[in-house]
Every structure is written in C-alpha cells, then in structure tokens.
Amino acid sequence: MLKINQLHKSYPIGDSSLHVLKGIDLKVEEGEMVAIMGSSGSGKSTLLNIIGMLDEADSGDYILDGLPIKDLTEKKAAVYRNKFLGFIFQSFNLINYKNALENVALPLYYQGMKRKERQEMAMFHLEKVGLSDWAKHLPKELSGGQNQRVAIARALAANPKLLLADEPTGALDTKTSHEIMAFIQQLNDEGKTILMVTHEEDIAGMCKRIVRLRDGVIMEDKKVEQVRAEQYV
Numbered sequence: 403m404l405k406i407n408q409l410h411k412s413y414p415i416g417d418s419s420l421h422v423l424k425g426i427d428l429k430v431e432e433g434e435m436v437a438i439m440g441s442s443g444s445g446k447s448t449l450l451n452i453i454g455m456l457d458e459a460d461s462g463d464y465i466l467d468g469l470p471i472k473d474l475t476e477k478k479a480a481v482y483r484n485k486f487l488g489f490i491f492q493s494f495n496l497i498n499y500k501n502a503l504e505n506v507a508l509p510l511y512y513q514g515m516k517r518k519e520r521q522e523m524a525m526f527h528l529e530k531v532g533l534s535d536w537a538k539h540l541p542k543e544l545s546g547g548q549n550q551r552v553a554i555a556r557a558l559a560a561n562p563k564l565l566l567a568d569e570p571t572g573a574l575d576t577k578t579s580h581e582i583m584a585f586i587q588q589l590n591d592e593g594k595t596i597l598m599v600t601h602e603e604d605i606a607g608m609c610k611r612i613v614r615l616r617d618g619v620i621m622e623d624k625k626v627e628q629v630r631a632e633q634y635v
C-alpha cells in the first residue's frame with residue numbers, strides 16, 4: 403500500500419531550521435490498521451501530512467500504491483489524493499453552513515460527479531454511519547460523535563484505499579471515542595487500510611500495529627493484539 407524510505411523533513415525557523423523527521427522508514431500493507439504515537443512535537447502530524455500528500459518531504463522516497471509521489475505534478479497529486487486518500491481530523495473539519503448530506507457530497511462534487519448521483523452516494527454513506535435521519539441537519543445541530551461520523555462518511559464517499567486519521571477521537575468523550583473506534587475497526591474488518599495518529603494508549607491498542615516516534619525517528623514498531631472497541635459501547 404505504501405512504502406517510505408529515509409524520509410527527512412525540516413521546517414525553517416528564522417535563520418536556522420528544525421529537523422522534524424530524521425530518516426523515517428515505514429511500510430504499510432493493504433488491510434493494516436496502524437497507530438502512530440509519540441510525544442507532542444515528535445513529528446506525528448508532519449509524517450501523516452506527508453503520507454496524505456498535504457505536505458512534501460525534503461528528501462527520501464514515498465511510494466503510494468506503486469507510484470512514486472515526488473514524480474507527480476501538483477495537479478496529478480491532487481487527483482491522486484482525492485482518489486486514494488480519505489481524511490478524518492480531530493476537529494471534524496466540516497463546513498458549518500452545509501448540512502450533513504452536503505458535507506458528505508462535497509468531495510464527490512470535486513470528482514465531477516453529477517448532482518443526483520452524488521446525493522445518492524452521500525446518502526448511502528450517511529446510512530452506513532447510521533445518520534440518514536440527520537441528513538438535513540447542520541454540524542451545530544449534531545453531537546461531536548455524530549459530526550465525526552459525518553466526517554467519516556465524507557472521507558469514505560470517494561471510496562479511498564487509505565484512510566488517514568489525525569487524533570480522530572481527540573475531541574470526544576470516552577464512550578463516544580469507543581463508538582467511533584468500533585466503527586473504524588468495522589471499516590478495517592471490511593478491508594480498509596487505516597493509519598491514525600493518537601496520543602491515547604487505549605485507542606492505539608484498538609489498532610493492530612503501533613509505530614512510536616521519538617525526536618523524528620521510529621523508536622518502536624510492533625504488531626499488537628487488537629482490543630475490540632464494541633465491548634465498551
């Protein structure tokens with residue numbers, strides 16, 4: 403699914419620079435569910451953003467689904483990103499003046515899908531996350547957990563091969579976090595490859611593999627016995 407070799411990334415800080423990723427090697431196979439952990443500032447989001455093609459590395463190789471990313475033009479990269487990657491964020495990143503259905507339909511609009519088709523597709527995905535009765539509601543009328551489910555439906559609408567999540571439960575209470583994790587595990591059971599950044603050990607334990615970063619290097623990468631979230635729901 404993805405292969406990263408000797409990835410480096412620095413940010414300019416005044417006259418000097420901050421070396422954030424210092425030679426990351428990572429391989430993720432199709433169907434994996436991986437947690438990226440590490441203390442604040444260890445480079446987790448930077449790595450996820452590069453994997454999500456939202457940012458570029460300074461050096462190193464990144465191959466996604468067989469394609470070397472650095473060879474892509476910006477336009478091709480955007481097409482590839484929309485087609486292969488789905489994103490979930492801690493803060494949901496929904497558009498607050500659009501209802502649930504419109505939020506889920508938005509990526510399909512960018513894919514050039516016709517209105518009727520994208521509404522049907524969006525409704526299908528809202529049903530999948532159990533929110534078809536809430537289709538006409540705005541984000542402010544929904545709970546945090548419901549909004550995260552809308553965001554998951556939006557991420558899934560374009561049928562991405564890889565789902566990237568940056569602290570997907572970070573803004574949710576424990577019970578709602580477990581509901582969202584149960585749902586994400588179900589997606590993984592169905593074959594979706596998932597990579598998520600988390601601070602929380604119990605959430606990481608619900609993945610199948612934990613990669614720990616420290617000061618820009620991988621200090622541990624291990625498979626774990628997956629704890630099922632539905633037992634807490």
Ligand SMILES: Nc1ncnc2c1ncn2[C@@H]1O[C@H](COP(=O)(O)OP(=O)(O)OP(=O)(O)O)[C@@H](O)[C@H]1O
Pocket residue numbers: 413414420422440441442443444445446447448449
């Ligand atoms: N655009 C930027 N410009 C300058 N420095 C940045 C930028 N983005 C991140 N950094 C710095 O790079 C380091 C790594 O940031 P990153 O967000 O990847 O860490 P993180 O492990 O995700 O942290 P957290 O858990 O706090 O979100 C931090 O010191 C951060 O301040």
